[in-house]
Amino acid sequence: MERVVIIGGTSGIGLATAARLARTGREVVITGRDEARLEGALKELGAGVSGRAADARDAGAMRALFAGLGSVDHVVITVTGRQGVGPLAELTPETLREAVENKLVAQVLAAQAALPVLAGNGSLTFVSASSAGAAYPGVAGVAAVNGAIEAMVPGLAVELAPRRVNAVSPGVIDTPWWDWLGEEARPAVLDSFAASTAVGRVGLPDDVARAIEYLVDGGFTTGTVLTVDGGGRLKVA
Numbered sequence: 001m002e003r004v005v006i007i008g009g010t011s012g013i014g015l016a017t018a019a020r021l022a023r024t025g026r027e028v029v030i031t032g033r034d035e036a037r038l039e040g041a042l043k044e045l046g047a048g049v050s051g052r053a054a055d056a057r058d059a060g061a062m063r064a065l066f067a068g069l070g071s072v073d074h075v076v077i078t079v080t081g082r083q084g085v086g087p088l089a090e091l092t093p094e095t096l097r098e099a100v101e102n103k104l105v106a107q108v109l110a111a112q113a114a115l116p117v118l119a120g121n122g123s124l125t126f127v128s129a130s131s132a133g134a135a136y137p138g139v140a141g142v143a144a145v146n147g148a149i150e151a152m153v154p155g156l157a158v159e160l161a162p163r164r165v166n167a168v169s170p171g172v173i174d175t176p177w178w179d180w181l182g183e184e185a186r187p188a189v190l191d192s193f194a195a196s197t198a199v200g201r202v203g204l205p206d207d208v209a210r211a212i213e214y215l216v217d218g219g220f221t222t223g224t225v226l227t228v229d230g231g232g233r234l235k236v237a
Contacts, residue, residue, distance in 0.1 A: 009078065013175060017209040020209040021216065022049050030042070030049060062113035065113065074123045081102030126153065126168075128149040132147040154223045165223065190202050
């Protein structure tokens with residue numbers, strides 16, 4: 001039975017991916033920083049999924065996690081943060097450092113820690129975001145972080161071959177990431193994004209989970225950044 005580790009699998013895209021991959025008969029291990037959220041996710045997911053509390057920003061914690069698990073076939077890294085959004089003039093050094101630490105550094109540390117136990121025919125799948133190529137005001141900080149993740153993919157695919165390395169680049173997805181907007185503003189903001197997509201809606205976590213499942217299964221796909229944005233990058237009349 002294949003073993004899949006999902007770093008950041010307690011909510012949103014990570015949780016949906018855990019549910020989808022568990023249904024394929026794989027052994028799924030999820031991680032998260034918050035023990036209460038981890039416990040809730042495990043109850044929701046049910047049999048076939050186990051979990052470990054671990055902070056992806058902590059290199060020692062990541063090494064201990066993978067050393068304790070032993071052989072792993074696939075690693076999916078979905079950890080993210082909310083920092084880095086806002087006009088360029090308002091971005092502070094602290095905010096930028098947090099944005100880098102909470103996503104770029106965390107994803108790199110998790111991938112690095114997995115290498116000693118990752119199967120020779122296994123895979124790494126990162127999750128960036130379509131802000132990496134977006135032409136919207138106020139996203140320079142997050143675009144830089146997500147662009148850095150996407151830029152790693154081709155080089156790592158060559159460096160780590162025959163292991164496969166890919167990334168999924170989601171557009172606007174209806175996840176708890178948007179909760180910072182508040183209950184009143186959140187629906188209107190998501191509706192405005194929905195109107196600008198070719199498919200006429202924002203994404204759901206399972207939309208991205210399906211793409212991740214493809215990359216985990218796709219033995220002939222590597223070095224690829226797969227955009228899943230409902231056509232948000234297109235100009236919709």
